[in-house]
Amino acid sequence: MKNDLYHRNTQQLFLRLTKLFFMISLIIISVDTYESYKHHFYAMVWLEIVALLAQVTGVVLYYFRMITLRAFASILIISVSILVVLALFIIGENPEFSLFALAILPVFIFFFLGTENGKKFTVFMVFMILLALLNSHFRIIEPIIFPSSLYLEILIGYAGISFLHYRFEEYRQNFQTELLTFSRSQKTLLKELNHRVKNNLQMIMGLLLMQSNRVKNEQCKKVLSSQANRLKAIGLVHEQLSGNNRPTTVDIEAYLKSIITTLQLLTRHTIILEVEKGLTMDTSTATYIGLFVNEAVSNAIEHAYLPDTKEEIRVTCLTEDKTCRLMIEDSGQGFSGSDTSNSLGLSLMEAISDYLDESFITIDPQNGTRITLEFSLKKNHEKLLDSDLL
Structure with a gap:
């Protein structure tokens, strides 16, 4: 960059x-x-x-x-x-x-x-x-x-x-x-670093999945699988960066498509993705966005619809006036206030919102569930430039 x-x-x-x-x-x-x-x-x-x-x-x-x-x-x-x-x-x-x-x-x-x-x-x-x-x-x-x-x-x-x-x-x-010359060497080192991080995350994911197959408690299996999916979301960022000519920026459409493809294997529901063409973000912001989508879609897969049904889960990521709007919505049964306060996934999404500048989350449980995250692209881009200078 x-x-x-x-x-x-x-x-x-x-x-x-x-x-x-x-x-x-x-x-x-x-x-x-x-x-x-x-x-x-x-x-x-x-x-x-x-x-x-x-x-x-x-x-x-x-x-x-x-x-x-x-x-x-x-x-x-x-x-x-x-x-x-x-x-x-x-x-x-x-x-x-x-x-x-x-x-x-x-x-x-x-x-x-x-x-x-x-x-x-x-x-x-x-x-x-x-x-x-x-x-x-x-x-x-x-x-x-x-x-x-x-x-x-x-x-x-x-x-x-x-x-x-x-x-x-x-x-x-x-x-x-x-x-x-220095810039090219730094880019090569950064790509190598992303490759090593990706491999290490894949090894940890493998250990978690191996352990989940051995335990008999269904709740433990569920927790281990969730952690493996979170690591998968992070690892996909580094996988894209290791093969990218610009190892500090992430193509959001390709990145979210990889996450959705992985989650689609876990459900019979259809996950629809709509991302603005050409949208890129820095590594940190993209990682948090990936985790947010992973948590929101995983919650929808688990809680939105009754068993043995086939419905839709929609993920949208668009920008307007230097503001990014990420929306995950379903037409399922929604959830109560107690579900909101006790959910680890929602707590993680709120923590992600705290990291992003000028951001806020809205959750609309009417006629299904719609989770919207809005944040400033300009502020987070300035944060990236400051980190580059350091």
Whole structure:
């Protein structure tokens, strides 16, 4: 999850900087084009129009997904850089603009193009500035925009700034590589841990079931089987996580389906499951949800209907406005208040509700039984993020 979050944040940063660079360059070049046209610097006007057309073409191609965001950023960088370099040879209304642009271009060049392409492009830029220096010294192309001494300072300054940004970007990329390597190793260890936990829980379940087959007291058999089912609900979380590419989040639909499949083997009643597509939760929340469903459905199987009947038990898990609503309902005979206070399963469900933030349970015994658990997805997601940071 951290790995995905890092990539998502990096992409958002790249997109925002690309938009910012495009808007700034579009405004500045448009204003300078108007000023150059007004003062009859037509050569510069044509160059700036070509640069604007290149940028607008890049926007259109990216909008229709014909090029990638990185390709669009490269078009912006190349068009602006070439325009700035040519401004060292061809006079316009604001020649000082090229000096400002040369000071900030290395930041965007190395960020957008990367270290390898950034080095190649920097060599090209330095070569062009060197040509401008030679032109100023030997006066090959007139008029001369800046004196030779200023071109020399521009050359040294640009090379120095580019080197600093190259080193910074190299450090950032190395740190990113180390971070991703560490993240992958942590993910592998976590998957292995989930696999071991699943195996240990299965061994304990086997011991409980073996013991339940040996005891003759029906109440003891019932207690041991209930404990085995609870461990099964917990073990299913770790079973899903051990084979998941994101070993900190659980697909609730697949998880609850596994629990319902296990419980369906214990009853002739039909258990119907409805879960919102794509709903995921962190490991802890999913485990508690699984235990809650296991207890509620087990109670319905045992108490809701008369023997030798075949009815329905419905499980629903949906979200609305960052709130999750989990509902288990049947149309059976319901239960009394004394059943509510003495039931271990209901006590466990209340304990689960206490763990989840901004949660509450409602039990409606009319026309069967409907148990509803509501809790805040946002608060429990924040709790997950806090635990990740720790």
